[in-house]
Amino acid sequence: MAEETIFSKIIRREIPADILYQDDLVTAFRDINARAPTHILIIPNHLIPTTNDVKASDEKALGRMVTVAAKLAEEAGIAEDGYRIIMNCNKHGGQEVYHIHMHLLGGCSLGPMLS
Ligand code: 5GP
Secondary structure, eight states, X not given: OOOOOHHHHHHTTSSOOOEEEEOSSEEEEEOTXXXXXXXXXXXXXXXXXXXXXXXXXXHHHHXXXXXXXXXXXXXXXXXXXXXXXXXXXXXXXXXXXXXXXXXXXXXXXXXXXXX
């Protein structure tokens, strides 16, 4: 059984977070340490520790994460200029919180990712 992280407490609203969207499958909130003018995290409501743990039964939640990211990008006014979506996995990917999350970053030019 995977261990809960601080993100489970955010989903249950047990600790404060700037929640922008929540439904039966996903929750989206502002990253506490924004690395861009818009930096939002979109997470499944059920715990999946890493992208290695994603199962076919998670596909609905993962699809919802993408549609919610696009909706929030539109609302933030960054859709037309563009943005970046990142999911980090494990140590080499730089993952710090072991509850999968999509970073939605935008509001400025992010430059080439691999340079
Ligand atoms: P990772 O490196 O795992 O892909 O990213 C984890 C992200 O979660 C980081 O960008 C970090 O700033 C954010 N984060 C960690 N703890 C909290 C928290 O308690 N609240 C919020 N809003 N973001 C958090």
